[in-house]
Amino acid sequence: MSVVQRFTLGDVLSEHRRGRPLDTAVVDGDVRLTYPELDDRVNRLAHALAADGVTAGERVLWLGQNSFRVLELLVACNRLGAIFCPANWRQSADELAYVLNDLTPKVVVWEESEAVEKARGQVTLDARWVRSGDEYESYLSGDTSEPAHADVLSGTPALALYTAAFDGRPNAALLSSTALISHSMSLLHIRQMENGFTFLACGPLFHVGTMMFTLATFQIGGKLVFTPAYEPKEVCRLIDAEKCTQAFLFGPMIDGLVEANKDGAYDLSSLHFVSHSPEWDKMITVDDSPWCASKMGGYGQTEVGGMLTFLGLGMGGAGYAGRPSPLVHVRILDADGSEVAPGEVGEICARGPSIFSGYWNRPELNEAKAAGGWHHTGDLGRREDDGTITFIGPRLRMIKSANENIYPAEVERALKSHPAIADAAVIGVPDDRFGQSPKAIVVLKEGETATADDVIEHVRGEIASYKKPREVAFVDEIPKRGYTPDYDALDEQHGGGAYPGS
Template sequence: MSVHRLTLGDVLGEHRRGRPLGTAVVDGDVRLTYPELDDRVGRLAGALAADGVGAGARVLWLGQNSFRVLEMLLACGRLGAIFCPANWRQSPDELAHVLDDLAPAVVVWEESEAVEKARGQVSLDARWVASGEEYEAYVRAALPAPETEVPADSPVLALYTAAFDGRPNAALLSHSALIAHSMALLHVRQMEDGFTFLACGPLFHVGTMMFTLATFQIGGTLVFTPAYEPAEVCRLIEAERCTQAFLFGPMIDGLVEANKDRAHDLSSLRFVSHSPEWDKMITVDDSPWCASRMGGYGQTEVGGMLTFLGLGMGGAGYAGRSSPLVHVRLLDAEGNEVGPGEVGEICARGLSLFSGYWNRPELNEAKTAGGWHHTGDLGRREPDGTITFIGPRLRMIKSANENIYPAEVERALKSHPAIADAAVIGVPDDRFGQSPKAVVVLAEGASATAEEIIEHVRGEIASYKKPRHVEFAESIPKKGYTPDYDALDERYGGGAYPGA
C-alpha cells in the first residue's frame, strides 16, 4: 500500500479518530457522529459486497437528498466501486437510459411511478433496495466489510451530464480528483473548523456535491433536506446554525419571502450579498468565493470549478484564474495555444479532472486529444492573465442554474408523430435567465398545438427541460446537417446564453 494514498475512506477514518464527538450528518431525526457514520459505512459496504459489488461495479441512487447519499458514496469508495446519484426528476425513458447505460449491481430507490415504469423497460440483473426501512434493515443485517486497498485514482463518483448527442454521459471522478477539488474550494471559500453546510440543492448536481465533499473533507457538519422548501430551509439554518447552503438568485428570493416576518434567525449563514432584505437577514461573507459572488467557470468533468473569480478579483476576465491544482490553456482547432485576447477552447489538466465518461471510449479519446481535457467551451485569456468565459462550442441553454442541451430537447420533440423537424433555442427570461423555445416543422397533413407539444416533451424528459414557447415554421435553417442556431436566434428572439 502506497504511503502517498489518500481516499475518501481514509478521510473518514481520520475523522473517526480526530473528531470522535463531531457531528457528521443531520437528516431529520438522524444525527450521526463521525464514528457512527464510519460504522454504518462499514456495514453498508459489507451488504453491497455480499450482493457482488466490488472494484468497478456501479451502485445507483434514485431518490431525493439524504444522508444515505454520502454513506453510499463512502461505502462504494471502500470497495473500489462507483456510486451514481441520478436525477430522480427524470422521465421513465430517461431513467431507463441510465439503468441500461450504467448497468448497476445495486439500485437504492425511493418508490415512484417514473422509476417503476423505467424498471419495466429494461432487463437488469440488479438488487433493488427501497430507501427507508428496507434500506435500514439491509445495513443492520450486514457485517462490516474488511479493509481493501483501493487506488486513490480509481473512479468513485459518477454524475450524468453533457448530453452532447441527446443522451447524457456519466462523468467519472476519482477519490484523488474529489479530494483535490475539495482542497481548492476550501482555500477559496476559506472554510474553517465548525463549517456546516445545508445540502438543499440536488445531490446529483455537482454544485451541491462539491460543497458536500469539501465540508466532509474539513470534518464539518452536513445537514440534509430532501429538496429545497423555503420555510424548512429557514428553519434548518437557524436550528443547525448553518454556515453555507446551496442557493442562487430565485432560491434566495424564496427565503426572503418565507422569512419576511423574521421568524427565523439566519445570521449564522455566511453568504453572498444579494438584496437589502437578504443582507439584513444573514452575515455577508468576505471570503474570495462570496465576495466574488461565487464567480468562475466550471463543469462536472472538472469536479465543479476550474477557475475562480475569487483568485482574480478586479481582473479583466470575469471567470478569474485557474484553481491552484490545475492548469488551463486556450487552444485552437489544431491544438495550439492562442495568444492573450484571442478566443480558443478552454482546455485543462490537473489533479481535480475527471477520469473520462463511463463506457464512452470514442468520446473519451476525443475529449482528451493532445493530453488535455477539451471542455467544449470557448474562452479568452486577458492581458492580465485572467480568463473570460465566452460560451459553449455546442450551444447550451442555462435556465435557473440548470444546463439544458438543445439536442436532448430536440430528440424529445422529434419523437412526436406530428413533428417532422425541430430545433431549440434559448430566449431571455426575467426569472430564470433563459428558457427554451422550440421551433418546429409539422409533418405534412399533421396538426398539433403548442400546448400538446409542450406536454409531449414533459412526458419524455425532465419537466424543467420542456420548451416554454413553441414557434411553427415551414423549415429549419441548416448549417450542413445541424440547425443554424444563429439564424434561428435572429428570427425568433434567442439570446442570454452563458457568457454572452
C-alpha cells in the first residue's frame, strides 16, 4: 500500500508549531507572534474565509503595503486550497481595477488609499471586502482555532504574483506549495541560512525578491520582521532592535541606509550582507556565503519562484548568471525546441519542482509557455563551454530601473491613451543612479500640443509612478519594423542602452 505524501505551506507552519513552540515567528510594529500564536490566527482566518465561500481554487486578494497579514493570509488560503495574491499597491486605480476584474477574488483585504477606493468604484465584484486593521482583527476573532486543513495537494496553486506585462497587461503567475518550498530549499542552501535567521521584509511583498526570502525564512523557522515600506531610519532601527540577518536591499537603498546611519546611532552588525562600499562594509558584517559573495547574482523571474540560476554556483565561470539551482534542469533551446550547442544563443527553458503552474486564466499563453514539457522563459541565454549560463536579455525588450522591471508595451499603452498622442514608443536610457530609466518617443496628433511634463504626468496617472518616463522626445514619426517600433533605431537616435544582459 502506497501513501501519498503531502507537504504544503500549511504543513510547514503545523510543524513549526510543534518544533518551535517558543520561537518568534513574526514581528510587525507592536505585533509579536510565536509560531503557535501564528498558527492559531491562521486557523481562525481559514475558518472565516471558508465561511465567506473561499474554497479550493477561489482567490483572495491583498491590497495594501507590507504586513504580517500577508503571510497569514497566504498560509490560511493554502489550508483551504485557495490562491492568495498580494497586489502591487503602488499601481493606479485603473491597474488595480484590472487586477480585480481579472482575478475575481472572493475576499479582498485592503488598506485605505485613494487608488483602492477609485478602483473599487470601477468594478462590479461579488466579493467580501475586509479593511485591514480593526475590521480584519474582528474578522478572524472566531472562537475556534481548530486546524482548518482541507485535502490540499502540494501541487495546488497557492500564491499568485502579477508579472510580465509584455503585451501591455500583466499576468498572474501561479506558484504551488511544491514550487515555493523547493525554491526555498535552494535559496537556503546558497544563502547558507541557519537557525536563528531573521529577515527584514522592507521590500514589497508583491515582488518575488522579497517574497522568496520571506518564505525561505518561514521554511527554516526563522523570524520575519515586517515594515510597511522602505524608510531608511526605520530600517536601521529594526535591524538594530531585531538583530536582522538579512533584508531586501539593493544599491540605492543601501546608500540610503549609509546616509541615515552616518552618525552611527544604530548597530547594523547583525546584518550579514553583501559588500557595497567602505562606509557600508564598516556598518555590517560582510557575508561570505555563495549568495552574498557573488553579489546576489544569477538569473530569475517570478515564474520560477525567484531564482533559476545562481552565480554562487558558478563563481569564476564564463557565464555571469552562474549555474542552475540544484532542483531544476535548464536547456537553451532554438525556435524549434531543439537544444543549441554551447556558445550559441537560444531561449532559456527550464523544468523542475520550483517552476510555476502557469498563469491564471491564460490557457493559450500557458500552452505556449509549456511547449515540449519545458517552461519557456521568454529570455535569451547562452550556455558557455564550462557549463555556466549567460543571460543575454528578453526576447521582448525590457527596461531595468533600480530593481524594477518596466515593460515598454505597458508604458506605451498609457502614453497612447493621452488625447494629444498619435503614436509612442519607449526605450531605456542609461541612468547613473538606477541603471536605466524610461524615455518616451512621442508623435503628437496633427494640431495638438503637449509638453514633456504633460506627458509624464499623464502616464503617472495611468500606471505606477516608477514606470513613468523621465524624458520625452517629440518626433514626427516612429521608425517601424512591420507593425512594431524599430527599437534598435530608436536607441541609436535617442541614446538608448544599458539593457539587462548588455
